[in-house]
Amino acid sequence: RKEVEQDPGPFNVPEGATVAFNCTYSNSASQSFFWYRQDCRKEPKLLMSVYSSGNEDGRFTAQLNRASQYISLLIRDSKLSDSATYLCVVNAFNAGNMLTFGGGTRLMVKP
Amino acid sequence: ETGVTQTPRHLVMGMTNKKSLKCEQHLGHNAMYWYKQSAKKPLELMFVYNFKEQTENNSVPSRFSPECPNSSHLFLHLHTLQPEDSALYLCASSQELTSGQEQFFGPGTRLTVL
Numbered sequence: 001r002k003e004v005e006q007d008p009g010p011f012n013v014p015e016g017a018t019v020a021f022n023c024t025y026s027n028s029a030s031q032s033f034f035w036y037r038q039d040c041r042k043e044p045k046l047l048m049s050v051y052s053s054g055n056e057d058g059r060f061t062a063q064l065n066r067a068s069q070y071i072s073l074l075i076r077d078s079k080l081s082d083s084a085t086y087l088c089v090v091n092a093f094n095a096g097n098m099l100t101f102g103g104g105t106r107l108m109v110k111p
Numbered sequence: 112e113t114g115v116t117q118t119p120r121h122l123v124m125g126m127t128n129k130k131s132l133k134c135e136q137h138l139g140h141n142a143m144y145w146y147k148q149s150a151k152k153p154l155e156l157m158f159v160y161n162f163k164e165q166t167e168n169n170s171v172p173s174r175f176s177p178e179c180p181n182s183s184h185l186f187l188h189l190h191t192l193q194p195e196d197s198a199l200y201l202c203a204s205s206q207e208l209t210s211g212q213e214q215f216f217g218p219g220t221r222l223t224v225l
Contacts, residue, residue: 002153004153031210032211034213042218043216043217043219044201044216045216046214049211049213060137066112076137089156095211096159096167096208096209097142097207097208097209097211097214098156098167100153100156101154102153103151103153104153105208
């Protein structure tokens with residue numbers, strides 16, 4: 001079983017749509033959770049951290065379910081510029097800052 | 112953005128060549144990382160350095176040899192590589208090695224081994 005599992009997509013959605021991505025992780029000792037964004041042929045960049053209580057940043061909402069070992073990202077009112085690959089990332093307890101990346105979910109927002 | 116720079120951006124090498132990848136971070140960070148990103152695979156952590164000391168070698172073959180002369184610079188020395196080593200090699204840094212720190216990535220070196 002992969003440590004961090006994501007649906008690779010692609011998710012093709014029209015502008016203005018709401019889209020949700022899910023991610024599951026296998027290590028119950030995982031302590032920190034993130035969503036990174038990677039544009040085509042570019043480096044990954046932090047989109048947002050994911051907190052136990054859930055958190056929102058503008059059009060983006062992240063949720064964590066520790067019991068189910070599940071993380072989600074919701075994007076509302078999709079923009080063309082949201083087209084990218086979204087990487088689910090976890091960090092295990094006592095693993096320093098060593099991150100485990102999922103394979104990414106590709107989003108394509110169409111006009 | 113020039114927080115983390117990498118050179119060269121593209122590299123083509125034969126299996127018998129020796130080359131080095133360079134990473135420099137201008138963020139005053141203490142931890143630096145090398146990752147490999149192959150097509151259709153997740154980013155794989157290769158090496159971790161904290162205050163110039165290597166803290167992690169993630170079962171990487173010895174044909175990859177890292178070097179960290181100071182907290183701002185990180186090298187990856189390559190020799191006798193295989194075609195399956197062709198990938199995007201990404202350098203990253205974070206303020207500390209403690210959990211939960213944001214990692215800042217360089218633009219990567221796209222390596223092709225012939």
